[in-house]
Amino acid sequence: MAQHFLLSAASRTLSLRKIYKAGEGEAYQTFCEMRWPETNGEAVCPKCGHDETYKITTRRKFKCKACSHQFSVTSGTIFASRKMDFVDLLAAICIVVNASKGISMVQLSRDLDCQYKTAFVLAHKLREAMAQEVHTGEVLDGHVEIDGAYFGGHVRPANAKVDRVDRRLKRNQSNRRRVVVALRERTGRTLPFIAMSEGEGVALAIENVSRTATMSADEASHWDTLHDGWMVDRVNHSEIYSDHGKHTNMVESFFSRLRNMIEGQHHGVSPKYLHQYSNHAAWLEDNRRTDNGTQAEIIVSNAMDAPVSRQWKGYWQRAA
Numbered sequence: 232m233a234q235h236f237l238l239s240a241a242s243r244t245l246s247l248r249k250i251y252k253a254g255e256g257e258a259y260q261t262f263c264e265m266r267w268p269e270t271n272g273e274a275v276c277p278k279c280g281h282d283e284t285y286k287i288t289t290r291r292k293f294k295c296k297a298c299s300h301q302f303s304v305t306s307g308t309i310f311a312s313r314k315m316d317f318v319d320l321l322a323a324i325c326i327v328v329n330a331s332k333g334i335s336m337v338q339l340s341r342d343l344d345c346q347y348k349t350a351f352v353l354a355h356k357l358r359e360a361m362a363q364e365v366h367t368g369e370v371l372d373g374h375v376e377i378d379g380a381y382f383g384g385h386v387r388p389a390n391a392k393v394d395r396v397d398r399r400l401k402r403n404q405s406n407r408r409r410v411v412v413a414l415r416e417r418t419g420r421t422l423p424f425i426a427m428s429e430g431e432g433v434a435l436a437i438e439n440v441s442r443t444a445t446m447s448a449d450e451a452s453h454w455d456t457l458h459d460g461w462m463v464d465r466v467n468h469s470e471i472y473s474d475h476g477k478h479t480n481m482v483e484s485f486f487s488r489l490r491n492m493i494e495g496q497h498h499g500v501s502p503k504y505l506h507q508y509s510n511h512a513a514w515l516e517d518n519r520r521t522d523n524g525t526q527a528e529i530i531v532s533n534a535m536d537a538p539v540s541r542q543w544k545g546y547w548q549r550a551a
């Protein structure tokens with residue numbers, strides 16, 4: 232059997248030792264090069280586009296020669312008003328891409344020796360950077376599998392049997408339960424959404440799957456209407472998982488990763504953040520055969536391209 236990609240040397244092109252040995256200056260340079268690739272890391276004014284600046288070296292800031300605007304390499308990006316050193320930021324990214332099933336925020340905060348809330352906000356910003364590649368706005372094509380899986384809203388059974396309720400009844404369920412509907416190209420992207428019921432997936436397919444695609448779905452009756460728009464392979468999971476190429480195994484493996492991530496690392500998840508974890512797992516699926524150095528580069532480059540996060544800006548400073 233072929234060697235698993237993550238066991239191969241080709242998957243390891245970046246390490247914490249490399250990052251810390253190179254030091255803060257190199258890490259800073261990396262961020263500059265990712266922010267301004269067309270000028271090889273030379274600052275370009277984000278306000279007027281002029282590429283001549285005064286360097287305020289002591290504060291790592293730039294002042295535009297044309298409009299006097301002052302800015303830093305992270306101004307206007309997801310990492311705006313960061314306080315962490317660049318070398319630690321790069322290390323954090325390395326740790327996050329190395330965790331192929333996600334990482335708990337307690338663990339990240341201990342690895343980085345920062346507060347829990349710093350790790351929490353940072354990881355969510357990285358997920359926003361990943362989401363740029365997941366939700367590109369382009370429709371899926373080729374062979375697209377669709378499926379849904381429920382997450383969250385676990386109702387704990389009462390201690391004594393006499394006190395236990397029927398958790399199959401709607402009135403005994405939690406309102407925190409959500410379904411992740413995922414669309415996945417057999418040889419391409421994974422696109423997850425959060426819904427209240429799996430049937431909402433049909434509308435999501437109409438919006439996000441090209442009419443020239445072929446689709447695969449399981450036996451659930453709400454997928455029947457997919458046949459109106461596409462050629463659809465159906466597979467009845469109560470009888471068989473893969474029937475001569477008819478299967479939903481690709482989308483199932485996305486759910487497997489997401490479930491491992493949520494149950495094994497986060498131990499439960501609020502419906503408010505479920506979309507972020509889904510995007511994280513989708514990004515890991517789509518980049519599962521990318522070496523970790525390239526993965527880190529992709530995230531830094533996306534982050535330098537991503538606008539200031541509205542959701543996470545000063546998150547912990549805001550009144551609860």
Ligand SMILES: [Zn+2]
Nearest residue numbers: 276279295298
């Ligand atoms: Zn300017």
